[in-house]
Amino acid sequence: MPEADLTDRKLRERAVAAAQGKCPFDLLIKNARILDMVTGRERQADIGIVGALIASVHSVDRTTEAVQYFDAKGAFALPGLIDTHMHIESSMITPQEYAAAVVPTGVTTVVWDPHEFANVCGVAGVDYAIATARDLPLRILTLAPTCVPSAPGFEQCGGDFDPDTIAGLLSRPEVHGAAELMTMQPLLEGDARVSGIVDAARKSGKRICGHARGLADGALAAYAAAGVETDHELTSAADLIARLEAGMTVELRVSHRYLLPEFAAALLDLGHLPQTVTLCTDDVFPDELLNQGGMPELVRLLISHGLPAAWVYQAATFNAASKIERKDLGLIAPGRRADFMLLNTLSQVCPEYVFSDGCLIAENGALTEVLKTPQIPNALCQTMQLTPLQSTDFEIKATGQEAQIATLSQPRFPVWGARNCLVKENIVVLPPDLVRMAVINRYGAGTPARVAVLENWGFWRGAFASSVSHDSHNLTVFGCDPQEMAVAANAVCDLDGGLVVVENGGVVASLSLPIAGLVSVNNLETVAKNFANIRKAMDELVDWSPPLLVFKALFGASLVCNAGPRLSDVGLVDPFNGTILKSCVVDVP
Amino acid sequence: MPEADLTDRKLRERAVAAAQGKCPFDLLIKNARILDMVTGRERQADIGIVGALIASVHSVDRTTEAVQYFDAKGAFALPGLIDTHMHIESSMITPQEYAAAVVPTGVTTVVWDPHEFANVCGVAGVDYAIATARDLPLRILTLAPTCVPSAPGFEQCGGDFDPDTIAGLLSRPEVHGAAELMTMQPLLEGDARVSGIVDAARKSGKRICGHARGLADGALAAYAAAGVETDHELTSAADLIARLEAGMTVELRVSHRYLLPEFAAALLDLGHLPQTVTLCTDDVFPDELLNQGGMPELVRLLISHGLPAAWVYQAATFNAASKIERKDLGLIAPGRRADFMLLNTLSQVCPEYVFSDGCLIAENGALTEVLKTPQIPNALCQTMQLTPLQSTDFEIKATGQEAQIATLSQPRFPVWGARNCLVKENIVVLPPDLVRMAVINRYGAGTPARVAVLENWGFWRGAFASSVSHDSHNLTVFGCDPQEMAVAANAVCDLDGGLVVVENGGVVASLSLPIAGLVSVNNLETVAKNFANIRKAMDELVDWSPPLLVFKALFGASLVCNAGPRLSDVGLVDPFNGTILKSCVVDVP
DSSP states (O other), rough: OOOOTTTHHHHHHHHHHHHSSSSSSSEEEEEEEEETTOOOOOOEEEEEETTTEEEEEEEETOOOOEEEEEEEOOEEEEEEEEEEEHHHHGGTHHHHHHHHHHHGOOOOOOEOOHHHHHHHHHHHHHHHHHHHHOOOOSSEEEEOOOOOSBBBBBOOOOOOOOOOHHHHHHTTTTTEEEEEEEOOHHTTTTTTTHHHHHHHHHHHSSSSEOOOOOOOOOHHHHHHTTTTTTTOOOSHHHHHHHHHHTOOEEEEEGGGGGGGGHHHHHHHHTTTTOOEEEEEEEEEOOOHHHTTTTTEEEEEEEETTTOOHHHHHHHOOOOOOOOTTTTTSSSSSTTTTOEEEEETTTTOOSSEEETTTEEEEEEEEESOOOOOOOOOGGGSSSOOBOOOOOOGGGGBBSSSSOOOOOOOEEEOOOOOEEEEEEETTTEEEEEOOOEEEEOOOOOOOOOOEEEEEESSSSBBBEEEEEOOOOOTTTTTEEESHHHHHHHHHHHHHTOOOOEEEEETTEEEEEEEEOBBTBOOOOOOHHHHHOOOOOHHHHHHHBBOTTTTTTTTHHHTTTOOOOOOEEETEEEEEEETTTTEEESSSEOOO | OOOOOOOOHHHHHHHHHHHHHHHHHEEEEEEEEEOTTTTTTTTEEEEEEEETTEEEOOOOTOOOOOOEEOOTTTTEEEEEEEEEEEEEGGTTTHHHHHHHHHHGGEEEEEOOOOOHHHHHHHHHHHHHHHHHHOSSSSSSEEEEEOOSSSSEEEBBOOOOHHHHHHHHHOOOOOOOOEEEEEHHHHHHTTTTHHHHHHHHHHHSSSEEOOTTTTHHHHHHHHHHTTOEEEOOOOOOHHHHHHHHHHTTTEOOOOOOGGGGGHHHHHHHHTTOOOOOOEEEOOOOHHHHHTTOOOHHHHHHHHHHTTOOOHHHHIIIIIIHHHHHTOOSSSSSSSSBBBBBBSSSSSSOOOOOOOETTTEEEEEETTEOOOOOOOOGGGGGGOOOOOOOOOOOGGGGOOOOSSSEEEEEEESSSEEEEEEEEEEEEEEOOOOOOOOEEEEEEBBOOOOOOOOEEEEOOOOSSSSEESSSOOOTEEEEEEESOOOHHHHHHHHHTTTTSSSEEEEEEEEEEEEOOTTTTOOOSSOHHHHHHHHHHHHHHHHHHHOOOOTTTTTTTHHHOOTTTTSEEEEEETTTEETTTTTTSSSEEEEOO
C-alpha cells in the first residue's frame, strides 16, 4: 500500500493536539517496554498513535484517551527492522510472497536491488519491481541496478544498463538510489562506461551502494573516493574495520553467517557500535527464509555471538534509517512513522504483532490481510531463449594425446589451476576428482556452451542445472557426465527456468522458476519444500565441505565481477586481468 | 568562496587514480595522527588529497606521490568542527569578521540562523546572510528564521514572516532548513500562523530546527510530533535524556556552560555517545569569542568534565554532519570533502593548520587570506526609527497614594511578582531594590516606552541601554533613575544602535552597532575590547549573582517566546497565558 503522507497538515495538527491530551489518539498501545534505540535503555511506556504517525511515547502513569486501545502486556516495542541490502529474487518467490514471509517477522522496510530481474529482463525487470512494490504491506525501496551486466565484455545477460539508463532510472522518484556497484575493477581502471554510471549516480544526489569484495588499501580508498558509500562483501574482521575507517556504511549480512562471530568480536573490541553499522540479508534461499527468516536470524546470531541486544537492534533500525536517509523510520518516538513490532524476547525475533503506518499488519506470524495474486508482466516470462543441448555440448575438445587444462581451483574464491589430462578421440578425459561446469547463454546469443573444469569441488555423482546463476543468470550446469548434464540442462529449459538435479541419468528433484527463470509462481512453503528437496538431492551427489564448498557456491560460481577467474557464457574470464579464454584447453604439454 | 563541486567527474576520476598510486595526489598530508570519528581509535596515516576531495587515508608506510607535500609532524588530524546552531549577530561582528575568528580555531561549517537580522530587517536580513555567506572561507548553511517575530501579537519587530514567506525562503537552494521554532506555545495551541509555518517547513523536505525551552512530557511530544527535529534549550540532564528519548537531535551549547557538567555526567552514565548529540554555540559575546572561542571552548569544557575526547569530537563532526544531512562532511575518509584541522593537543582546540576544500585556509590562529571589506546593504543601516526619549518616558504613572505593581521577579526565568509602592504626584516611587526596565519600539510604531519593574535583579547604580534585545531587538533600557535611562537610550540612538552604560548621569562606556543595531563595522579585537569595557562598567553598576543574575540576562530579558512574563514593546506580556498589560500598575490596593 502507498505510504501515508506525513507532511499532511491535518494529521500533524491532530498529533500535536493528541500528544497534549486535547483529543484522543487513534490508537494507544498500552504497557509497552521500549528498548530505546538512542539511549540503549529500557522503559515502560504507552505509545499514542494518530494516523500513520507516532504522536507520543509517554509514561504508563499518564492517563490518555484513544479511539482504540491495544494492550502490549509488557512486550518489548521495537522499531520495524530495516534490511539495507537484499535481492528478493534470491528467495525465488514473488515480492508478494516475500512480504508475507518477512513482515510477520518484524521487517517493515527493505532496500531491494532488483539486480537479478534486471539482468534477465532489463529495465522491464526494474519496472516490475517498482510496480509490485506499490501494493505491499512491506516498504520496498527500490534501487537502480548499476551492473547489468556485472562484468561488461566478460559476460552477456538480458539487459544493458549504460550511464543514460542509470540516469533515467535514478530520475524516477520511486528509485531510492544506485544499487551495489559490483563493477569494482573497471571503476578502478577508469573504464568509461562504469565511470559514467557512477557519475550519473553522483549527479542524481541519491545514495550509491557498494560491493567492495576483496578491496583493500588503495583499491578500497579509490572505491570510496568514487563516492560509493556502503559495503556488505566483508570477508573478515579486518575488512570490517577497514571499511569503517574508510567511512563506509557496512551492511552485515546473514548470508555469510560463518563470518558473524569475528564481526561480533571486532565490534565488541571497539567498545561501541558505530552508527555506520547496519544489517542486511543480501541473498536468502527459500527454505532458510521459511525456517529461520533472514533479518530475524541475523539478529539472533549476532546476539548469540555476544553483541548487546540494544546494539543489534540499533544497527537494524535507527542506524539503518539514518544511513538510508529515512528520518521518519527507525525510532519509536513522536513525529516518526508508526512502524514497530511487539515481541516478548529480544534474543528471538518472533514478534506477536507488527504495525506499519499505524496499522496492525501482522499478528502471530501471519499478515492480517491476504495479498492479491500478483500479475506477472510478459517481459518476465519465457526467458529461456536457447535450443536443446546435447551431451557433446559439455565435452571438451582437444587434439593429440594429452592436453593441459586451465582449471578453476577452489569454490567461492577461485584461482587458476592447471592439470594435464589424457585426450581420446579429440575429447579430453577428466580424472574423477574434476568436475565440469558449463555456462550457456540464455538470451538468444546462440553461442556454444562454455565448459570449465573445477578443482577441489569434491567428488560428484550426477548433475545440477540452474537458470539462477549470479549475476547474468545464464543456464549453468555442473556435473561429471556430459550426458547427465544435458538431461539436467534441458529439464531446466522445459520448466521455463528453474533448478534440476539429475542422478543416474534421470531427474530426481526440480524446482520450476518460470518468472524470469528466477522466481516461482508458488507460495513460499511450496518453493521452500521443493528447494529443500533440491538441497537434499544435492547432498547425495556432493560431499560438501564448508565454508567454501557449499551448495550455495553453485549459484555464485559464475559471479564474474568478483576477483579471480570465472566461467561465463563467453568463456573462462578474469576481468581483473582482462583474460578471456574460449576453451579451457591452454596447451599441449 | 563557493564550495567545490564534488560531483565533478574529472575530479572523481583523478581521485580514483591517485588513491591507487596511478597519478600523484595534489596534496599529501604526511605523518598525521587520525582520531577516527567512526571507530574512536587513533592511527598514524597519510592523507592524500585531490582537489577538494580526500582521495585516500593510508598507512604512513606506503609510498605515494604528490604534487605538494605537507608534514603534519605527528599532529592529530580531525574533521573541521561543525557548529549546528548559531547566530553570528550575537558576536556583534560581520560574517567576515566571524569567519576570520572561528575558522582558525578549526570551525569550518556553521548552521546560521540569521534570526536577529531578520527580526530587524525582514527578508532583507536573510538576503544579506545568504549573499555574504557566498564569499567566505567558512561554510555557512543559512536557515530560514521561522519566528519573526518570536511571539506574534505580543511584540513587534522589523519583519513579519508568515507561512508564505517561509515557503518562499525554503524554496531557495541556499536555504538549508527552517530555523529554531521558538513559537512553541502557539504551535502547541494550534495557532494557524505557526501551524502554517511548520507545514511549509515540512513540505519543503528540509530540516526543521527547534527551541524546546521548558517543554516536557506531552508538550515535548507534541513539539516533536509536529516534525521539529532538534533542541538546544536544555536546562538539565533530565531535559537532555527526555529529548534523546523523544528522538530529537540535541545541540549542546557553550552559551550555557554551567549546565555542561551535568550533561557530561548524564552521557557518561549512558555509557555511549548517541549519534543524536551535536555541539553548538548559539550566542557568543565578542569578548568571549576572542578570548575562548565558541566551539573550541565547548570542546575543552566537555573534555574537562570527563567526556572522552573521541566522543566530544564525534559530536562536533561526524554526528553533526549526519544530522545536518551533509554526508560529504565530518570524516577524514576517502570520498569526503577535505575539511580538517591539524592540532597537537586534543584537550585544547588550537589547530596549527586548518584545511577546507583541500586548501590551507588558516595557519597558527589566522586566516591565510585577507577577506574583502564587507558591503553592507542600505536595508541594514539606520534602523533606529524612534524619537528622542525623556526621563518622563521611564516614569510609571499612577493615581492615589499607593499602587500595586506587577513585577517581573527573577532574571532568566521570570515569574510574576507584586509590590505595593507609594505614589507621589501621580508617579510611582520605587524602593531602591527594584530596577526599571523599559522597551521602546524602534521600527517606527511610535508607541510609548513600556516600563516594567524587576525584582531580585540586585541593586543598580546607573543605567544600561541596548538595541540588542532578543528577539525583537527593540530599544531596551535598564536602570533606577529615569533621567539616566533617557541619557542611555538617546546615546544608543545617536550611535545608530549599540550598547551604552551611563553612570552618574554621563556615558561611561559604549559600543556602536550600526549594522541593524546589532553588529559593528569594526574588527573583532576592537568590538571585543569595547564590549569588555561595557561588561566592566556594568560590573561596577550591578552586583551580579550567577547563574541567574548575570550580564547576559540583560539581552534575553525581553525574550517573549520563552515561558513566563516578559516586557516587550507592547507591554507586560505572558503569551503562554495570553496576558498583555500596558502598564505594570495593576491595582490601587
